[in-house]
Amino acid sequence: MNQTTQTQGTLRSEARIAHGGLHRLRQDLFVxxxxxxxxxxxxxxxxxxxxxxxxxxxxxxxxxxxxxxxxxxxxxxxxxxxxxxxxxxxxxxxxxxxxxxxxxxxxxxxxxxxxxxxxxxxxxxxxxxxxxxxxxxxxxxxxxxxxxxxxxxxxxxxxxxxxxxxxxxxxxxxxxxxxxxxxxxxxxGDLPPVAVFTGVVLISAAAIRAWREERRHVVETQTVTAEERSRRTLLEERATIARELHDVVAHHMSVIAIQAEAAPYRVENTPPELATSFATIRENAVAALTELRRILGVVRSEDPDAFVDSDPEAPQPTLASLDSLLDSVRGAGLTVDAVITGAPRPLPQGVELSAYRIVQEALSNALRHSPGADARVEISYVLGGIGLRIINGVPSRLAKPSPGAGHGVLGMRERVQMLGGEITADHTEDGGFEVAVFIPVSASAGETTAGGSAS
Structure with missing residues (x-):
């Protein structure tokens, strides 16, 4: 009984296979x-x-x-x-x-x-x-x-x-x-050899077609993977920018809250309406700080960058911290010089932070992709903004392959676009690489920053 059932099951399987083959034949050649x-x-x-x-x-x-x-x-x-x-x-x-x-x-x-x-x-x-x-x-x-x-x-x-x-x-x-x-x-008599010859020809053509389809599929997969990697890198960079700008915004919100709380005590016989307004301002500032901290917990990255302090409570760096950054990259083996032109002046914290990160990323790329090359950092304080130029020479030895090639430039572009600036990043004629950035800064922003720092 079991043998008969097994035989019937085998026949049904073969019938299904034959039916499927005839169905595909009909779909391919007749429909x-x-x-x-x-x-x-x-x-x-x-x-x-x-x-x-x-x-x-x-x-x-x-x-x-x-x-x-x-x-x-x-x-x-x-x-x-x-x-x-x-x-x-x-x-x-x-x-x-x-x-x-x-x-x-x-x-x-x-x-x-x-x-x-x-x-x-x-x-x-x-x-x-x-x-x-x-x-x-x-x-x-x-x-x-x-x-x-x-x-x-x-x-x-x-x-x-x-x-x-x-x-x-x-x-x-x-x-x-x-x-x-x-x-x-x-x-x-001639039919079997002709059939064999024709079969060989058609199988060769089918192999070529299958190879072309597989190659096209691989190219599409690689393209999709590269796009997803770029998109993920962009999102990570935006999260990093958001985390860094949190400190900038939190500082200003803290100043607003402190000033709103202290203002009623600086005026004798403060009207109740004015005191209520200051209290409302302080409450809104504290609520904004709470929301900022909550958002920061969502976007905070667990993997800090190579030159970022591991202490999450450390203040965000500015161009005043450039010397320590240069010492770090020199210790990693990169020969780098820095030139500052113009009169250094206080800039908005967001501009200072982005400028520092751009220099940091450009030097990191030089370490990664141009080992043994010399680098030069130029910072120009000009009317209406700040200019950055980071250039490195030709590598003296072969660089290790890096799967994230080009993503550092993507992050720099994101920062510059956020501030309404301009950036060019390309190879130089001698085989090196140059990053040139201009970030506009309005005069009122500079005066406000200077006044805030003095207070």
Whole structure:
């Protein structure tokens, strides 16, 4: 009983496999067989990579090169089959010309209706076999052209669609060929070797198509991964900026709360309305500080940067701390000089912090990507803002590969854009790297900062 049940289960499994195979065969070769599926032109990147020496105008037309090659092949097939009919009468010539067109059209049709082109080429093979058997006087015109063109058409269809069509078309083709051979001549001696040869050709085409699909999938995956990495880095950088700006905003909010609390005691006989207003200001400032601390707990990073103090309560650095930063990178092996032009003056805390972080990130990149190179930091206090220029020379030894290449520049751009400034970061002519930044600072902001510091 168990053996019978097992046998029945095996038969049902095999039946399901066969049914699934027939269903895929029907979907691939019969459903919408003549649907319009045009082959797009080549991408500009591929054309530029394959024929970079072509002028720009010709490179645009080179995108249609595969279409031209397939169309030229169809023309060659038509001419090769039709040239033998030049010495026959007009009626026979018209019939042979129609047959030549039926044989030559499928390769070109694969550019627009690939599966339909296969069926048309298979029809041409059937017409060729029947005409050669029924009309011996036409045999010389019909023999030899249909089958090679059918094989070429099947290869083009596989390259245009999917690899599994190679097996499906091979099965259908040689099933039809076996029937045609049995009906017309009955001699199947050449059929097995031809079937093996055709199978090898189609499997090779399917392998090429599968390799192309896998390569495209890998490129898409790498592109998506790079985009996700950049997006994640951007979010992390924004969280870092938010954490750092918390200290700047918290300082000002604390000053507001203290001033609002002390203001009523500086005026004799303070009106109740004024005292209530100051109390409201202090309460709002304290509530804002509480919310800032709550948000800071969400965005705080657990992994501090290489040159950031590990103490979370430490004050945020400013350009006044630049000497300690330079000492740190010198201790890590980077030779760096600093030049300050203009009259140093107090800047808004957000500008000071961002300027410090930009210099820090640029020097970190120099350590990471240009080992052994010299670096130079230039800080210019100019009217209307502050300019930064960090430049490093050519590395003296090979740098270790870094998966985060370019993300430091991304963070610097985020900081500069937040402050409405401008940044350029690119390689220099001698092979080094330069970061140039300008951060605008209004005169009123500078005066406010100076006044706050003096108080």
């Amino acid at each position: 919408d067989a003549f649907a319009f599926r045009p082959m797009p032109p080549l991408e500009d990147a591929k054309v530029s990579r394959w024929v970079p020496w072509l002028p720009e105008r010709l490179r645009h037309w080179a995108r249609w090169l595969p279409h031209l090659i397939v169309g030229f092949f169809s023309v060659l097939v038509f001419l090769a089959t039709y040239t033998m009919s030049y010495d026959i009468g007009p009626v026979k010539g018209l019939l042979v010309a129609g047959f030549c067109l039926l044989v030559a059209a499928p390769p070109a049709l694969t550019l627009f209706r690939p599966v339909g082109a296969y069926w048309l080429s298979l029809l041409a093979l059937g017409v060729s076999d029947f005409a050669s058997a029924a009309f011996s006087s036409y045999a010389s015109y019909f023999d030899g052209a249909a089958f090679p063109t059918l094989v070429a058409t099947m290869v083009l269809v596989v390259l245009r669609t999917r690899p599994r069509l190679a097996v499906e078309m091979w099965l259908v083709t040689f099933a039809v060929a076996a029937v045609l051979t049995a009906v017309t001549s009955g001699d199947t």
